[in-house]
Amino acid sequence: MIFTLKIWRQKDAADKGGLVTYNVDDISPDSSFFEMLDQLNQHLIAQGVDPVSFDHDCREGICGTCSLYINGRPHGPLKGTTTCQLHMRSFRNGETIFVEPWRCGAFPVIKDLIVDRSAFDRIIQAGGYVSVNSGGIPDANTIPVPKSDSDASFDAAACIGCGACVASCPNASAMLFVSAKVSHLALLPQGRIEAARRVQNMVATMDSLGFGNCSNAYACEAECPKEISVTNIARMNREFLAAKLFAEKEKQISVSL
Amino acid sequence: MINLKAGAPTVPLAEQWSSYKAGCKLVNPNNKRKLDIIVVGTGLAGASAAATLGQLGYNVKAFCYQDTPRRAHSIAAQGGINAAKNYQNDGDNVFRLFYDTVKGGDYRARESNVYRLASISPEIIDLCVAQGVPFAREYGGLLANRSFGGTQVSRTFYARGQTGQQLLIGAYSALSRQIAEGAVKLYNRRDILDVVLVDGKARGVIARNLVTGEIERHAAHAVVLATGGYGNVFYLSTNAMGSNVTPAWSAYKKGALFANPCFTQIHPTCIPVHGEFQSKLTLMSESLRNDGRIWVPLDKEDVEKLRQKKIQPEDIPESKRDYYLERRYPAFGNLVPRDVASRAAKERCDAGYGVSSTGLAVYLDFSDAINRLGREAIAARYGNLFQMYEQIVADNPYKTPMMIYPAVHYTMGGLWVDYELMTTVPGLYAIGECNFSDHGANRLGASALMQGLADGYFVLPYTISGYLSGEIHTPPISTSLPEFEAAVKSVSERLAGLKNSSGKESVDHFHRKLGKIMWEYCGMSRNEAGLQKALSLIEELKAEFAADVRIPGGLKEYNPELEKAWRVQDFIELGELMVRDALQRKESCGGHFREEYQTPDGEALRNDDEFAFVGAWEYKGVGSAPALTKEELQFEAVIPSQRSYK
Numbered sequence: 077m078i079f080t081l082k083i084w085r086q087k088d089a090a091d092k093g094g095l096v097t098y099n100v101d102d103i104s105p106d107s108s109f110f111e112m113l114d115q116l117n118q119h120l121i122a123q124g125v126d127p128v129s130f131d132h133d134c135r136e137g138i139c140g141t142c143s144l145y146i147n148g149r150p151h152g153p154l155k156g157t158t159t160c161q162l163h164m165r166s167f168r169n170g171e172t173i174f175v176e177p178w179r180c181g182a183f184p185v186i187k188d189l190i191v192d193r194s195a196f197d198r199i200i201q202a203g204g205y206v207s208v209n210s211g212g213i214p215d216a217n218t219i220p221v222p223k224s225d226s227d228a229s230f231d232a233a234a235c236i237g238c239g240a241c242v243a244s245c246p247n248a249s250a251m252l253f254v255s256a257k258v259s260h261l262a263l264l265p266q267g268r269i270e271a272a273r274r275v276q277n278m279v280a281t282m283d284s285l286g287f288g289n290c291s292n293a294y295a296c297e298a299e300c301p302k303e304i305s306v307t308n309i310a311r312m313n314r315e316f317l318a319a320k321l322f323a324e325k326e327k328q329i330s331v332s333l
Numbered sequence: 334m335i336n337l338k339a340g341a342p343t344v345p346l347a348e349q350w351s352s353y354k355a356g357c358k359l360v361n362p363n364n365k366r367k368l369d370i371i372v373v374g375t376g377l378a379g380a381s382a383a384a385t386l387g388q389l390g391y392n393v394k395a396f397c398y399q400d401t402p403r404r405a406h407s408i409a410a411q412g413g414i415n416a417a418k419n420y421q422n423d424g425d426n427v428f429r430l431f432y433d434t435v436k437g438g439d440y441r442a443r444e445s446n447v448y449r450l451a452s453i454s455p456e457i458i459d460l461c462v463a464q465g466v467p468f469a470r471e472y473g474g475l476l477a478n479r480s481f482g483g484t485q486v487s488r489t490f491y492a493r494g495q496t497g498q499q500l501l502i503g504a505y506s507a508l509s510r511q512i513a514e515g516a517v518k519l520y521n522r523r524d525i526l527d528v529v530l531v532d533g534k535a536r537g538v539i540a541r542n543l544v545t546g547e548i549e550r551h552a553a554h555a556v557v558l559a560t561g562g563y564g565n566v567f568y569l570s571t572n573a574m575g576s577n578v579t580p581a582w583s584a585y586k587k588g589a590l591f592a593n594p595c596f597t598q599i600h601p602t603c604i605p606v607h608g609e610f611q612s613k614l615t616l617m618s619e620s621l622r623n624d625g626r627i628w629v630p631l632d633k634e635d636v637e638k639l640r641q642k643k644i645q646p647e648d649i650p651e652s653k654r655d656y657y658l659e660r661r662y663p664a665f666g667n668l669v670p671r672d673v674a675s676r677a678a679k680e681r682c683d684a685g686y687g688v689s690s691t692g693l694a695v696y697l698d699f700s701d702a703i704n705r706l707g708r709e710a711i712a713a714r715y716g717n718l719f720q721m722y723e724q725i726v727a728d729n730p731y732k733t734p735m736m737i738y739p740a741v742h743y744t745m746g747g748l749w750v751d752y753e754l755m756t757t758v759p760g761l762y763a764i765g766e767c768n769f770s771d772h773g774a775n776r777l778g779a780s781a782l783m784q785g786l787a788d789g790y791f792v793l794p795y796t797i798s799g800y801l802s803g804e805i806h807t808p809p810i811s812t813s814l815p816e817f818e819a820a821v822k823s824v825s826e827r828l829a830g831l832k833n834s835s836g837k838e839s840v841d842h843f844h845r846k847l848g849k850i851m852w853e854y855c856g857m858s859r860n861e862a863g864l865q866k867a868l869s870l871i872e873e874l875k876a877e878f879a880a881d882v883r884i885p886g887g888l889k890e891y892n893p894e895l896e897k898a899w900r901v902q903d904f905i906e907l908g909e910l911m912v913r914d915a916l917q918r919k920e921s922c923g924g925h926f927r928e929e930y931q932t933p934d935g936e937a938l939r940n941d942d943e944f945a946f947v948g949a950w951e952y953k954g955v956g957s958a959p960a961l962t963k964e965e966l967q968f969e970a971v972i973p974s975q976r977s978y979k
Contacts, residue, residue, distance in 0.1 A: 087890075088890065088891070104607065104608050104610065106607040106608065107607075107608075107610055108612070110612065111610050111611065111612050114610065114612055114841070115610055117839075118839055118841065120885075121839040121883060121885055121894065122837070122839070124883070124885060125885065126885050126886050127885065127886075127893070127894060129891055129893055131400065132574060133399060133404055133406070133573040133574055133575050134404075134406060134408065134409050134573045134574075135573070135574060135612060135613045135615075136409055136571075136613075136615045136616070136721070137721060137724070138408055138409050138495065138497075138498055139399075139404040139405075139406070139408050139409065139573065140403070140404060141399065141400065141404050154724075156720075157724060161721070161724045161725065163724070163725070163727075165727065186544055186891060187544075187890075187891040190891070192400070193400060193401065194400065194401065194521065196401065197401050197402075197403075197509065197512075197519075197521075200403075200505070200506065200509045201509045201510075201512050201513040202513065204506055204509060205464070205465075205506035205507060205509055205510045206463065206464050206465045206506070207510060208460070208463045208464060208507075209388050210381070210384070210385045210388065210460050210507070210790040210791065210794075213456070213459040213460050213462075213463045214459065214463075215455075215459055216418070216458045216459045216461075216462040216463075216468075216476055217420065217475045217476060220473065220474025220475055221470055221474050222474055223470045223471065223472050223474065226467050226468075226469075226470045227467075229465075229467040230467035230492060230493065230499070233465075233467050233492075233499060233502060234495065234498075236498070237401070237403055237404075260465065260467070261465045264465050264467065266462065266463055266464070266465050267465045
């Protein structure tokens with residue numbers, strides 16, 4: 077197969093950057109999108125040109141390292157698929173493909189197609205955990221968990237933290253990512269204990285990092301490679317509201333005492 | 334020659350760990366605050382260790398090459414994690430898990446470490462559940478289990494086909510909590526290019542900031558390597574693209590012994606190779622063998638028709654199928670250990686019965702299980718794996734059998750460590766896949782996650798305190814010491830050398846070549862002549878690399894080709910050591926199959942009289958052959974016998 081690629085090149089964070097056109101041929105339809113880019117890079121290296129930098133690691137759709145807008149869509153045209161699991165048979169022979177880094181103020185470009193997503197780490201550090209130490213833990217079967225809750229928690233925990241939700245959102249909102257983590261833990265008895273504190277801290281951190289708000293476009297759900305549901309956002313809003321109301325009530329009680 | 338002593342307490346096996354814990358020296362909280370620890374790698378072992386050490390009160394610096402700790406390659410483990418909980422009441426206990434692991438490892442693991450691993454395993458599950466890991470559950474709300482290769486009990490805990498991801502998120506969240514509390518400082522997008530020794534003790538590392546290219550010095554009272562395995566020496570493997578041996582290799586060059594490098598695991602169930610530009614192999618979880626049946630056609634005519642796509646596998650009647658694992662190993666059938674299953678697949682394909690256009694694939698068929706349990710039940714167990722397969726191959730495994738072929742997956746060898754997980758360099762520890770200790774010559778499925786978390790959460794935090802209790806009077810280590818200066822100088826020189834090379838070929842070119850040498854001569858089966866040939870081919874490759882590599886871009890910028898060049902250079906040297914190790918081990922055991930040593934019916938022939946030892950290699954400098962030191966293995970509880978899964 078042959079393709080015309082229009083790829084975003086940007087030397088570093090300070091550089092303005094722009095699209096550069098490349099042609100590739102002799103691409104197997106069974107090649108993954110990255111194997112196609114590998115082939116391009118081999119040609120560029122042979123010509124002494126700096127190869128295209130892109131983030132990738134496991135290449136089996138689970139680590140969440142890969143990103144890219146492909147023809148304007150996060151992770152390309154297929155539903156429920158990361159870029160690394162996208163194969164060239166999903167494109168027309170001779171097609172022109174636009175490849176760009178994710179564009180969001182909270183994810184600055186590092187080089188070419190690579191962006192800095194450490195804002196997600198900071199959101200998790202704000203409370204995306206259960207505060208238990210590695211010792212003195214009761215037997216795992218001490219607290220039975222309804223299978224439906226556990227399954228729903230897993231569905232939310234399947235988030236790979238790639239940032240496609242932010243990249244697809246007209247407001248660059250991180251609500252799907254944050255709500256997936258909030259839901260994952262809030263649905264389990266082990267995570268309930270800190271649920272109120274967690275949701276408030278994570279939402280406050282999310283807001284402080286420059287992510288936008290949710291206006292129910294649902295593009296995040298449509299583009300999420302792990303098909304995380306927007307019902308998680310509804311659950312987070314409910315958790316958040318309840319936490320705030322409860323916090324007010326607690327304050328009143330302590331005042332009246 | 335170095336005298337290798339594991340140093341487990343001299344009490345009966347079952348009492349060793351409690352005896353160790355009762356006697357080990359502790360560091361009081363005021364002193365912990367004054368002690369710095371570097372942890373390299375943030376997979377299950379590294380993240381759990383960094384989180385726990387931070388929780389205990391040490392100052393921890395955690396390093397990873399990824400953009401965030403949550404992406405370490407532990408994330409890709411699909412099948413599950415073993416634990417001797419006996420929740421199924423099917424006869425499991427600590428001894429049985431220990432026994433299965435030693436037997437599965439073909440009697441080349443150290444009993445004391447394996448027993449400790451088995452005895453810790455239940456605690457891991459408790460902790461992970463408390464962290465919010467959403468393991469599979471039964472309708473009654475309790476945890477579910479499944480069976481796995483090489484065992485006759487159901488002791489594997491799982492989270493659909495994403496157990497590694499869920500466990501890593503648990504460890505990552507524990508780590509994030511410690512980062513938020515200021516106990517751990519995270520350095521992401523860093524390669525560790527050297528380990529710094531001061532007065533013979535590990536005192537720091539030299540890192541390269543992958544974004545800016547800056548060379549950084551980091552000092553500590555102890556250094557922990559949790560850098561995973563070296564399967565990428567084969568170029569094609571199931572490892573992540575960035576997985577590398579570099580930090581462990583720099584430790585080897587600084588005096589840490591490298592043990593059993595030839596013990597590599599070939600996983601039986603991977604998606605077959607499609608072509609020359611393939612960049613990595615994708616694993617299909619071994620758990621699929623629980624319900625899938627492996628077969629090839631009985632007649633070569635059918636094989637031919639299949640390859641030409643004249644017929645579909647469904648068209649071949651039961652009577653014309655060879656379920657070769659069930660035929661050869663009636664007791665374990667499709668659940669034989671990985672090495673046995675891999676070699677059996679190779680044997681059938683070499684004999685000309687391989688399906689697919691390349692002739693390098695066998696079928697993994699779910700039709701019986703779907704008929705027996707229903708499509709829904711199979712989807713609940715393997716849904717995401719089936720989806721993944723369909724995305725890659727464009728075939729629907731609910732309808733047509735999967736095609737699978739063995740691929741390099743895990744490396745049992747690694748830095749030699751004692752009972753305390755310390756390498757032969759004082760203050761330098763190796764945990765998880767990075768060390769050699771628990772899996773012998775072959776790792777059982779669902780045991781890697783167990784070992785990573787056992788080492789990080791429950792073993793290292795105890796054993797490191799013994800060492801650090803002797804360091805409480807050592808002030809913070811200065812990074813201006815001459816040892817740091819020298820390390821920075823040598824790292825910078827090597828980088829500049831790579832950058833200034835004026836060849837024509839890309840790094841991948843050499844990596845692919847190395848992979849082919851290793852797969853051909855030091856892969857699933859090995860022989861003397863092939864290994865000798867590999868040695869000379871690797872020697873040639875080294876010279877070619879030095880003369881002909883081309884690395885675009887600069888030193889002080891984001892430069893993935895430069896990163897790869899350093900890693901591949903290390904892989905080439907490691908490849909040579911693996912071949913040497915495979916040459917010296919004149920027996921077949923686990924992942925190491927020497928064609929000269931097999932039974933008349935093609936089974937591995939171990940030689941316990943001469944080779945019941947850990948082969949640990951000592952670096953002797955450029956141009957000198959490394960020296961082999963043996964740690965003799967003592968078996969008290971398990972009597973080595975020929976592994977039989979018949």
